[in-house]
Amino acid sequence: MTASSRRPVSNALGLAVLGLLLESPSHPHAMAATLRERGMDRAFKVTTGSLYDVVRTLEKAGWIEARETVRVGARPERTVYRHTAVGLDEFVRWVDELIRVPADEYPKFLSAVSYLGALGPDGASAALRERAVRVRARLAEARQRHREVLDTGQVPRLFVVEVEYGVRMLEAELGWLEEIVDDIAAGRLAWPEPTSGWVRGEGGEA
Incomplete structure (x- = not known):
């Protein structure tokens, strides 16, 4: 049995919850807001339901515990959570494993x-250029x-x-996209002879 299979939560959202609690005790609503502010919702789906499910699972496993219940103004009461000693140890072990050992993605x-190659030189160049525009926008937003x-x-x-x-990572991807587009335009990226059905527009759609 691997370490990951013994964890009550093994997805990125669980790791994020534990990471936020490392900074300070917090309640799920504030956790969700922080994740969105930092753009972490691009890495994994953040919903109120999924976040509360993760929190409940971690609490049941004894990795986190309720510290207090707070109310601000007319807002509903919110339960503030913190790490337990066991949860902190397991979180540190989990982070260490993920950093040390590259995982297949x-x-x-x-x-x-x-x-x-299925797009043909013109189609490939157009698709890559459009992606580069989108990546460039995401990069500016991230910066x-x-x-x-x-x-x-x-x-x-x-x-x-x-x-x-x-x-x-976005900088690296953008650089690669621009390089490939330039190589296509300059003829440095050789295209094989089209075969039936392989290149769009040559013998049928891909």
């Missing part, structure tokens, strides 16, 4: 780009969000290094 883009978080002076850089990592 299966992004949809990687699957699709494996068949870039702005990172600056805004740090400019508040309330969040240490250490707590938003994942945003820096996201920025670097």
Whole structure:
């Protein structure tokens, strides 16, 4: 049995909840707001229902516990959670494992780009250019969000290094997209002779 199979929650949202509680005790509503502010909802789906499910599961497992119930104004009461000693130890072990050991991931883009040739040179260039426009916009948004978080002076850089990592990944992807588009235009990326049904517009649609 692996370590991940023994965890009450093994998805990224569970890791995020535990990570936020490392910064300070919090209630689920505030957790969701923080995740969205930091753009983490791009990495995994954040909904009220899924977040409360994760919190309940972690509490049942003894990884977190209720510290207090608070009410602000006319808002509903909210339960503030914190780590237990066991939960903190397990969280540290989990983070250590994820950082040390690369895991197989299966992004949809990687699957699709494996068949870039099916679009033909013009189709491939058009598709990559459009993606580059979208990636460039996301990169600008991520950079702005990172600056805004740090400019508040309330969040240490250490707590938003994942945003820096996201920025670097977007920069790398954008650089690769622009390079491939240039290579197609310059003829440096050779296209094989079309076969029936393989290249769109050559012998049928792909």
